[in-house]
Amino acid sequence: MIKVDLSGAKSFFKGENPDYEAAARAHETLVSGTGKGSDFRGWLELPSRMISGELPRIIETAEKIKSRSNALVVIGIGGSYLGARAAINLLKPVPDENDVKVFFLGNGLSPDYLCDTLKQIGDDDFDVNVISKSGTTLEPAVSFRIFRELLKKKYGDRAGEHIFATTDKERGALKSLANSEGWETFVVPDDVGGRYSVLSAVGLLPMAVAGIDVSKVISSAEKALKNMDLRSPENPVWQYAAARQHLYRIGYGTELLASFEPSFRFVGEWWKQLFGESEGKDGVGIFPASVEYTADLHSMGQFIQDGPRNLMETVVRFGSEAETYAVPFDEGNADGLNYLAGRDLGEIGKVVADAVRAAHVEGGVPNMVVEIPRRNEEGFAEMVIFFELACGISGYMSGVNPFNQPGVEAYKKNMFKMLGKPGT
């Protein structure tokens, strides 16, 4: 199971302990549904619901797509996009030769990006998974129009067989259209906000198509939910939530999520949405940023070591790599690295991670480590549950509603008006 190591944070606590009593209360508020936004806690039950619900059909659909197509175009934005992209990037950063390539569209308006993606798909057979609760969110709706047209051109009357709509279970523009056109649909649950939806069909269908074992993801998530329900300061979720809230209260306003795996990049993006959108409101919130080590030690490293002392750092470490690779011996030893010859790159990486932690702590950056056993389906699922629970608890500890996002409407209102949408 996931472990949290706060040994690099303790010296910054100023004599106080993180408030585990507040974490206990927040945890109870979350589970009992007595807090703000309590209608949006369906993610606490998603794994068991998926097992008895859509999971088999998701797997079946993925198999169908894999058997006939080379590409899947996933159309979605925000929570309807980041979870699947995070999972696929982490677990399948480079597709195998026979894997379906997954492309993410509808998460912006750049015509150049659209055309680049079309170029990559080329003449390949492809399917479309459009993900939108309402069907009227501008970016995915525009992309979906474009891809429906392309599907019609390519497959004629059979175009609809290549469309899978993940949307509201009964209402909304996309659901109505799917019903009238006969597209297969999956559900965006009513009681799960976008940023908590990766373990619903929203995330699982693209993941399954990319070759990820989603049954394992879901069964691991179910187990993690049970394990992390522990009501004690031994719970790694409490440790992380309470420590970061404590640090925030005493002046650490920015949290860096760091990893040593390049494949972690979009988990960082997913985490930024999860925490940023949940906690950043009412004028408060920890600013979430992400870095990739060791690369960024040679870019952001200077700032982290020596800049304003309001940064805290959370490092996600994986217990073991999939691969090993020993440093070769070199006769000439011009680079002076023979003292490392024969040692495994992954093991060297772990020493470097310890060295980085020591340097940052010494430089005044509180450090928290989240240790995940492996970078695989189980590890991903545990990590998702861990961060989601921590986010709900941390949000309640800070007094906000961790399940709404009122600020997202502001630009949309302006946008529709300026675009001349009828009735605005």
Add this chain to the structure above:
Amino acid sequence: MIKVDLSGAKSFFKGENPDYEAAARAHETLVSGTGKGSDFRGWLELPSRMISGELPRIIETAEKIKSRSNALVVIGIGGSYLGARAAINLLKPVPDENDVKVFFLGNGLSPDYLCDTLKQIGDDDFDVNVISKSGTTLEPAVSFRIFRELLKKKYGDRAGEHIFATTDKERGALKSLANSEGWETFVVPDDVGGRYSVLSAVGLLPMAVAGIDVSKVISSAEKALKNMDLRSPENPVWQYAAARQHLYRIGYGTELLASFEPSFRFVGEWWKQLFGESEGKDGVGIFPASVEYTADLHSMGQFIQDGPRNLMETVVRFGSEAETYAVPFDEGNADGLNYLAGRDLGEIGKVVADAVRAAHVEGGVPNMVVEIPRRNEEGFAEMVIFFELACGISGYMSGVNPFNQPGVEAYKKNMFKMLGKPGT
């Protein structure tokens, strides 16, 4: 030429104007070489030096590589990596069929990432461009050992013909090795720090191999340097540098660099190194973060709109896209988007960008816009010169040495000791 639009920032200036006199002094300090770190201002002359120096040989070498290989492995970290990656991602986000694929290695220690890259290269012919001033920086040195071994296996005695070393002009482990092995070399200039080196061979060779017209980049950069030498508040460089310093002084501690192009992602990373490493020291500095719109309006958007009011936002906008794509008309109009039918995606994107700016300004986020004519070689070159000059001037305005990075040594010291390097 680049324009800066401060109309979304002015209302936050609290009645004062940005300090253009200080910008003028900082500009003079920079150009006259009377400030801290003045030995590292060679980037002010790089374009003209390259034209009369290595540029033709860089182009010739790139042609040789393109004619015989399918892949180029660029080994480097920090400034020896981010510039080229930013340029290639921005200008060639998807390689054409006959383009050489450029892989970036030696910027971390993950064995999984290494093996994934090796899988992608497969049996293709490849060349290696190792970029390191000293040749002893851990990550690239380890990767280079691995790739030298692979080259030997693949090409035997001719392995050396596939190695191009960008390194110190006369000293250091890599230069010595290159001399004794007979590898072709290019120069990491003595008077240019890594983060300012993209327009030297460090950035130009990988860019040229990827199919970017580096002659155009360099001639545009030379022109931009002249244009932006203007000593007046009309200079967009002064506007940006002075505005962000003014905002920092009155409490805006975090700067978000935003773009509407997914291909901009690694320019964001390059920019974070440039500004973060130059300004983040002595306990001060603006925290640099980057976001991708519109995607991140559906993730970080909530925080930006409603979180703590210490964010400023710099949006890079390109005047026109390479591609156009009109929103299709849809008979049923289920998504209600027919009011957009026939309108170009890029034009819609511009309206959305204006809407976002209005919403953020209204929400309390000072907004600066950097307008770049086009996303092409000229635009990239102008942008590089613009941000480099702004960084030097902004750094001097804040009182730091914008050309050193003393904090980067802290983790290295720990690391070498913990790895058991002889003599530590």
